[in-house]
Amino acid sequence: MTELAVMGPKESEFVDRMGLYYERLGGTRTMGRMYAWLMICDPPHQSLTELAGELGVSKTAISTVARQLESGGMIERVPAPGRQHHYRIVSGGWAQVLQVRLVEVRNLVETLDLGLAVLDDSLPEQRARLEETRDFFAFSNLDGMELLKRWEEHRKNQD
Structure with missing residues (x-):
């Protein structure tokens, strides 16, 4: 099993700034924070549970944001073992x-x-x-x- 990267203070500042940027674009702060984390996390795909834990928000909120980002063509669901959905950034x-x-x-x-x-x-x-x-x-x-x-x-x- 791959060990997940944990967000440090510098990564947290980047993630939070992207959250504020997304708010200015009309999105939600969680949307920006999730997209930012998916840009820098290792491995580059994360489950909803992992995203919720790392970003400190509910799994329901992450699931909603994931659907929005996926329908906007910003992230995609990737195959993963088990029942968890995993997501990663989409090029373009x-x-x-x-x-x-x-x-x-x-x-x-x-x-x-x-x-x-x-x-x-x-x-x-x-x-x-x-x-x-x-x-x-x-x-x-x-x-x-x-x-x-x-x-x-x-x-x-x-x-």
């Missing part, structure tokens, strides 16, 4: 998150286009505000798509 998870966000941005652009369609041309100030917002998000979407392409090319060139 952040690119997946950006892809999902860009879909949301495209949906917003469609909504803003609808707003422009309902506005009368006799309302130039309102149209200008709406057009600026739509143009910003349309530009952000295109730039995000280019970023993902450049990222994939960068990753291929590193291999």
